[in-house]
Amino acid sequence: MTEAQQHSGKAYGVDSEVGALRTVMLHRPGNELRRLTPRNNDKLLFDGIPWVGRAQDEHDAFAQALRDRDVEVLYLGELLTESLADPAARAQAVAGATEDLRLGDTLRDYLQASLGELDPAGLAEALMAGVRNDEVRAGGLVTSLLAHEDFLIDPLPNLLFTRDSSVWIRDSVAVTSLAMPARMRETQLTELIYTFHPRFAGADKVYDHQLEHVEGGDVLALGPGVLAVGVGERTTPAGVERLARRVFSKDLAHTVLAVPIAQQRATMHLDTVCTMVDTDAVLMYPNMAEEMRALAVTTDGDQLHIAEPEPFLVAAAKALGIDTLRRIDTGLDPVTAEREQWDDGNNTLALAPRVCIAYERTVETNARLEESGIEVIRISGSELGSGRGGPRCMSCPVLRAPATA
Numbered sequence: 114m115t116e117a118q119q120h121s122g123k124a125y126g127v128d129s130e131v132g133a134l135r136t137v138m139l140h141r142p143g144n145e146l147r148r149l150t151p152r153n154n155d156k157l158l159f160d161g162i163p164w165v166g167r168a169q170d171e172h173d174a175f176a177q178a179l180r181d182r183d184v185e186v187l188y189l190g191e192l193l194t195e196s197l198a199d200p201a202a203r204a205q206a207v208a209g210a211t212e213d214l215r216l217g218d219t220l221r222d223y224l225q226a227s228l229g230e231l232d233p234a235g236l237a238e239a240l241m242a243g244v245r246n247d248e249v250r251a252g253g254l255v256t257s258l259l260a261h262e263d264f265l266i267d268p269l270p271n272l273l274f275t276r277d278s279s280v281w282i283r284d285s286v287a288v289t290s291l292a293m294p295a296r297m298r299e300t301q302l303t304e305l306i307y308t309f310h311p312r313f314a315g316a317d318k319v320y321d322h323q324l325e326h327v328e329g330g331d332v333l334a335l336g337p338g339v340l341a342v343g344v345g346e347r348t349t350p351a352g353v354e355r356l357a358r359r360v361f362s363k364d365l366a367h368t369v370l371a372v373p374i375a376q377q378r379a380t381m382h383l384d385t386v387c388t389m390v391d392t393d394a395v396l397m398y399p400n401m402a403e404e405m406r407a408l409a410v411t412t413d414g415d416q417l418h419i420a421e422p423e424p425f426l427v428a429a430a431k432a433l434g435i436d437t438l439r440r441i442d443t444g445l446d447p448v449t450a451e452r453e454q455w456d457d458g459n460n461t462l463a464l465a466p467r468v469c470i471a472y473e474r475t476v477e478t479n480a481r482l483e484e485s486g487i488e489v490i491r492i493s494g495s496e497l498g499s500g501r502g503g504p505r506c507m508s509c510p511v512l513r514a515p516a517t518a
C-alpha cells in the first residue's frame with residue numbers, strides 16, 4: 114500500500130473523474146495482442162495489427178508517466194496471477210474459460226484437465242492469450258473438425274482497455290457486463306480479481322457481469338453522487354436502468370444522467386466524446402457537444418424518476434449543484450475534430466484537476482486544452498491506438514483523493 118493509502122486508510126474508492134489519482138489498474142499488453150491477424154482483427158475489435166513490442170514500450174511509458182506523478186500502478190495480469198493462487202479461484206477460472214458450447218464434452222474435459230495442471234502464471238496466460246486448436250493434443254471429433262487456427266479459448270486483446278471491464282463507484286466496484294462477444298470473457302477475469310485477490314478482500318460489488326450490458330467507458334463520475342452513463346453501442350437502456358437501481362439502493366449516487374450517444378464505433382463509449390479535466394470542466398467532441406442530451410434519473414427510495422431530456426451540460430450542472438459545467442471549446446473545424454476524436458483526443462485521463470494525460474498525436478486538441486489552462490502530459494500511442502482507445506480507456510482508477518477545486 115502506498116503512503117497516500119496508509120494515510121487515507123483505504124485502498125480503493127473513486128467519487129470523481131478528477132480527484133488526485135492515487136492507484137490505477139492497467140494491463141500491459143502481452144501475447145494476447147500477438148493473436149491478432151488480418152483475418153480476425155475486426156472481430157477482435159482492433160483496427161489493425163499492432164507492433165507488439167512497440168505497443169509495450171508505449172504502454173511502459175504511459176505507466177511511467179503515471180508513476181512520475183506518484184500514482185501507484187497495478188497490473189491486471191499480476192493481480193490475476195496472484196488471485197489464481199487460491200484453488201477456488203482456479204476452479205472458477207477453468208470452469209468459466211471452458212463453458213463455451215463450441216467445445217463439446219471431450220475437448221472440454223481435456224482442456225479442464227490441462228488448464229488445471231498449469232501454475233498460476235501459466236493459467237493466467239492461457240486465460241488472457243487464449244488457446245488455439247493446434248496448441249493442444251486432445252484427440253476426439255471436435256478438435257479434428259475444427260481448423261488449426263480456431264481458438265478453443267479466445268484471446269482477449271481488449272484487456273488493454275481496463276476502463277471497460279470494471280469501474281469503481283465510491284468504494285463499491287461494478288464488474289461490468291460487456292456487450293461485444295469478443296470482450297465478454299474479460300469480466301470473468303475482473304470478477305476473479307475482485308473476489309479472490311487479498312487486496313480487495315471484502316470489497317462490495319454493485320454490479321456483475323451477468324446483468325444487462327453496462328461498459329465502464331460509458332460511466333463517468335462527474336462528481337460525488339453524480340454519474341453520467343452513455344447509452345449507445347455498448348451500454349443498453351436496460352443497463353443504465355439496472356445500474357441506477359443498484360447505485361441508488363446502496364446510496365452510491367443520488368443522480369444518474371442517462372446520455373444517449375450514437376450507436377457507432379467512433380462513439381462506442383461516452384468517454385470517446387467527453388471526459389472531465391477539472392471539477393467543473395469537460396472536454397467534449399465539438400461535433401456532438403451541442404446536441405448531447407441527458408435524462409436525469411433520481412429516486413424517492415422506491416420508484417425511479419425520469420426527468421425530461423435536457424442539454425447535457427445543463428443537466429450535469431444541476432445534478433452537481435453548480436452554476437455551470439464549462440465545456441472546453443476546442444474550436445476545431447469539423448474535419449480536424451473528427452480526425453482527432455477518432456484518435457482518442459477526447460479520451461483524456463485526469464490525474465488531478467487541470468492535469469491530464471493525452472495522446473501526443475491529437476495535436477490540436479491538446480493545444481486548445483493547454484490554452485484553457487489544462488496541463489497535458491503527452492504519451493505516444495501509435496500502436497496502442499490501433500485498438501481504438503486512449504489514456505482513459507486504458508486505465509481503471511482504483512483510488513482517487515476527493516476532488517477539490
Ligand SMILES: NC(=O)NCCC[C@H](N)C(=O)O
Pocket residue numbers: 157158159271274276277293296329330331381382384385500501502503505506
Ligand atoms: N472506453 C473505451 O472507449 N474503450 C475503448 C475500447 C476499444 C475496444 N477495441 C473496443 O472496441 O471495445
